[in-house]
Amino acid sequence: MKKLFTSLAVLVLCSTTAALAQTAATQLTPAAQRISDQAIQADHDAFKGLQGRLHQLNERGLPVRNYHLSKAQCWLDVSLHEYTRNDRSAFPQAAMTESEKLIVALESQASPLPMDTPLVNDAARLRPDLWARTEALKQHPGFKCAAQQVACSEVELVHAGNEHNQQQWRHAKPYVQIAEELVSEASQLAAQCLPAPVAPEKIAVVVPPPQSVALQARVLFDFDRYSPEHIRPDSRAELDLLVSRVKLEGITINTLSLTGHADRLNSTGNAAYNQQLSQKRVNTVRDLLAAQGLVVSLVSIDARGDREQVEACERQFKNPTELQACLLPNRRVQIELTGTKRAAQP
Numbered sequence: 001m002k003k004l005f006t007s008l009a010v011l012v013l014c015s016t017t018a019a020l021a022q023t024a025a026t027q028l029t030p031a032a033q034r035i036s037d038q039a040i041q042a043d044h045d046a047f048k049g050l051q052g053r054l055h056q057l058n059e060r061g062l063p064v065r066n067y068h069l070s071k072a073q074c075w076l077d078v079s080l081h082e083y084t085r086n087d088r089s090a091f092p093q094a095a096m097t098e099s100e101k102l103i104v105a106l107e108s109q110a111s112p113l114p115m116d117t118p119l120v121n122d123a124a125r126l127r128p129d130l131w132a133r134t135e136a137l138k139q140h141p142g143f144k145c146a147a148q149q150v151a152c153s154e155v156e157l158v159h160a161g162n163e164h165n166q167q168q169w170r171h172a173k174p175y176v177q178i179a180e181e182l183v184s185e186a187s188q189l190a191a192q193c194l195p196a197p198v199a200p201e202k203i204a205v206v207v208p209p210p211q212s213v214a215l216q217a218r219v220l221f222d223f224d225r226y227s228p229e230h231i232r233p234d235s236r237a238e239l240d241l242l243v244s245r246v247k248l249e250g251i252t253i254n255t256l257s258l259t260g261h262a263d264r265l266n267s268t269g270n271a272a273y274n275q276q277l278s279q280k281r282v283n284t285v286r287d288l289l290a291a292q293g294l295v296v297s298l299v300s301i302d303a304r305g306d307r308e309q310v311e312a313c314e315r316q317f318k319n320p321t322e323l324q325a326c327l328l329p330n331r332r333v334q335i336e337l338t339g340t341k342r343a344a345q346p
Contacts, residue, residue: 123161142193174237
């Protein structure tokens, strides 16, 4: 009888998954046709549409910490991330489809929902130890307190596996690091997730005041470049980690400061060119943050050209390439964010 029940459960889950796959219909423009402003705008509208559906689910009462809502958000984030990096493979579409399948399931209140994480685009299965830890956390009594981090760590492991297939370990490493940090955080949250004692009726519950938060990130660009695909891989991972923290920790942003810089070299030999270049870099980072939902009323934007060099690089170099590499820390956008988040319950 138990075996029959298990078989029926598997059959129901497979049928649900197949039905949801058919309802995930949002399609990005094929890579070969992604060459016009209209096509790119249509794709960005598709991302915004799915993001809006996630917000509606949250507004209707589904908490951000929900495992499947978090996974849908993280699938959408990595899809947008690779799309803006001009990934021409099937990964951006595959990740978007996984996000939409979960959105459809949550909107229709389908049950049961899948707990597995597919290796889309034939992504390599990196770090079996981290995969094992996420599976163990799903069985942990404190999983409900760590569901967000577990969901997003699994997606980042798939993201890393896709990068490993395309550009080997150097490009996969930042996303493995994000996954590792999320798994470690999930383990701590699960361990701390103890049942709250029942307080006597006459004892008032003290709500801790919100905690102040200050986050920073540095986004580095290739020489004489400013577009999203020319952000250095480690910097893009750092930017994504900042966005993930804001979303996963429920941080309310008070101020957001973006300051753009350029190195002392340029193709025209005048400071005005570097001033414009630093402004374009700031605009790129601002637009990336806005596309991922970090839109705040108080944003401070400043472009300082080549006036503030953090690396002088005045020694002798064998060739211009070595000099450009030395000056990399100067080609940056500095992000400073302040806000508040709800304090953990005692």
